[in-house]
Amino acid sequence: xxxxxxxxxxxxxxxxxxxxxxxxxxxxxxxxxTVPDPSGEWRWARIMIMRPxxxxxxxxxxxxxxxxxxxxxxxxxxxxxxxDEILDALGELANTMGGVLARLIVPGQSAFELSLPDxxxxxxxxxxxxxxxxxxxxxxxxxxxxxxVEKEE
Amino acid sequence: MKRIIxxxxxxxxxxxxxxxxxxxGLTDGVELVDAANGVEALAALRDAPADLLVTDxxxxxxxxxxxxxxxxxxxxxxxxxxxxxxxADSEARSEKLxxxxxxxxxxxxxxxxxxxxxxxxxxGAHKEEWG
Numbered sequence: 412x413x414x415x416x417x418x419x420x421x422x423x424x425x426x427x428x429x430x431x432x433x434x435x436x437x438x439x440x441x442x443x444x445t446v447p448d449p450s451g452e453w454r455w456a457r458i459m460i461m462r463p464x465x466x467x468x469x470x471x472x473x474x475x476x477x478x479x480x481x482x483x484x485x486x487x488x489x490x491x492x493x494x495d496e497i498l499d500a501l502g503e504l505a506n507t508m509g510g511v512l513a514r515l516i517v518p519g520q521s522a523f524e525l526s527l528p529d530x531x532x533x534x535x536x537x538x539x540x541x542x543x544x545x546x547x548x549x550x551x552x553x554x555x556x557x558x559x560v561e562k563e564e
Numbered sequence: 565m566k567r568i569i570x571x572x573x574x575x576x577x578x579x580x581x582x583x584x585x586x587x588x589g590l591t592d593g594v595e596l597v598d599a600a601n602g603v604e605a606l607a608a609l610r611d612a613p614a615d616l617l618v619t620d621x622x623x624x625x626x627x628x629x630x631x632x633x634x635x636x637x638x639x640x641x642x643x644x645x646x647x648x649x650x651x652a653d654s655e656a657r658s659e660k661l662x663x664x665x666x667x668x669x670x671x672x673x674x675x676x677x678x679x680x681x682x683x684x685x686x687x688g689a690h691k692e693e694w695g
Contacts (some may be wrong), residue, residue, distance in 0.1 A: 415605065432673030434602040485575065496575070503574040506622065510651025520655035525622055527573070 413516060419544055422468070422556050429504060430548065434480055439552070441465035441545040447471070447555050449534035456501040457535065459526035460510035460517070464560065468512060469537055470505050471555040477501060478546060494532075502528035512558075566594040566694070567612060571605035571631065572620040572649075581618055581649060581674065588680035590687065602626025606634055614644050615693060616686060621650040621657075626648040629661065643693070645686045649674055 413421060423438070430436040447453075452474035460466040461495075471481070481492045481500040492500075505528040513523040543557035568591065572578045577599050585591045594615075599605035601623045609617065617635060621628035628648060635641045648661055651672040658669040667689065668682040687694045 429673055432675060481576075485579065499574055500576040503580075505578040506574070506577075507651045510653065510672055513652075515652065518656070522654045522656040523652070525652045527622060527624060 415542055418516070418542055418558055418560070421512055421515040422544065422558050423546075424515060426470075426546065426554070426556060428511050429508040430480075431521075433504065435482055435526065436480060436483075436548045437550075439547050439550065441547055441552060445545045445553070447534075447545065447553055451534075452489045452532075453534050454497055454501055454530070454532055455535040456498075456505035456528050456530045458528045460509065460513050460523055461525040461526055463517060463521050466516075466558065466560045467538075467541075468505065468509050469535055469541070469543075469555075469557040470501065470508065470557075471535060471551045471557070473475065476551055476553065479551075480548065498530040500533075502530045507529075513560040566591075566615045567597060568616045568618060569596055569597045569599055569605050569614050570618045571599040571602060571623065571628065573600050573623045574620075577620060577649075577672075581646075581679070584674055584676045585618075585681035585683065587676040588683055590680065591684050602628065602631035602634070605631055609635065609641050609644065615690075616647065617644050618647045618649060621648060621652050621661075629664075632661065632666055640644045642667055645690055647682055647686065649679075 414558040427438045430438055453471050454477045455467050455471040465469050509525050517523045538559050541557045541559040570578050570581050582596050597608050599608050603625045619628040632646055645667045648666045648669045653671050661669050667686050
């Protein structure tokens, strides 16, 4: 298993590969000290690696940012995507990101298993001890990524 | 008319796959049929002849691996080539799916050139069916 810096690099690579591949979006880290405000408007997804060890990846977008991203994905330039479209796209982003991440952190060529993604509105409940990082997409805030490795085999 | 079934529980993923197929230029005049899981895909395959099944693995009700096993086991359906597009793909899993009978296994995120290349490979191997 990687150390915290190794996990950060793997999460960032997974996010970058997914967002560039699906949405032609560029990911950059936020300034150090950036702290998201949980009382703001957020949309989140969680994907879990179930096997060979347990880990959870949380993907939390500001509502403004995910709305813009999904509008681009769906080619909806004259109308705002519906809430169910936003959450479906967010779940698919999490699913794809989780797969890339698992290939980076699961040792060797071992098989792994992913959960179906959960999604929701507002700020998600995350366990204590989760590692987290903040990013901008196309220079707009804010994407919060958090990873909890719950049980290592 | 040719018919392709696209099975994925995410509307976004189905739309993305559909867009990649359309950009390839190889599906002009082909009917693209959406299915939200393996059960719906199997029903669509039984409704009318299909020329290709494109499926995700991680789906509720019936997942892609179960769907592939059902297609391969069916004398009526086992000529339909299967393209798997999934995020839950490791070397070991890919080898297993190919051994089960999948023609191609692609990793998400997919891109139009990757899908086009896979489709060309399948069409090349099924020239009689695709004309």
